[in-house]
Amino acid sequence: QKEVEQDPGPLSVPEGAIVSLNCTYSNSAFQYFMWYRQYSRKGPELLMYTYSSGNKEDGRFTAQVDKSSKYISLFIRDSQPSDSATYLCAGGIQGAQKLVFGQGTRLTINP
């Protein structure tokens, strides 16, 4: 079993829709949870991160972690065509500096 599981999609939604991207993880030691966004033929870039459980909001993006169920979510409100990218979730342990990534979900927002 992979430490971080993510449905690779692809996921296609109309512009303006609310998008929900999800991951599950198996390593109970994970303390940090990250979401990276990767545009086609580019390197991943950090979108948001959360520490432990709870929610974090940044503009149209909300990251949510439920450690009891080992579930990580990213919500995108009022989705835009510019949000079309692959979204990768990752877990990490403080002090270990090693991130474990999910496979990535390819998202397309249709105008």
Add this chain to the structure above:
Amino acid sequence: DAGVIQSPRHEVTEMGQEVTLRCKPISGHNSLFWYRQTMMRGLELLIYFNNNVPIDDSGMPEDRFSAKMPNASFSTLKIQPSEPRDSAVYFCASSFAVTIEAFFGQGTRLTVV
């Protein structure tokens, strides 16, 4: 800052040839990571360095792969001999040791024919 710089951006080589990928981390960062990304396996950590010292190379697939970091501003990933199954995008990333946020380069797209 120019960010993490990788070269070459694209590499096409024949099976059996040696391939060397290069990375210049962000100035001041003291952790460096090499990842490989494929459609089938996603983004996998191959090896990472702290203060130029390899800390975890458990992701290196086999002895054909080797990585070095001779100084704080340069690292190489070498594949010798290369095989078609090594075809992938190889990313280098760097970070400050006290944070977990990694900054990625643009990647090297390797094709072994």
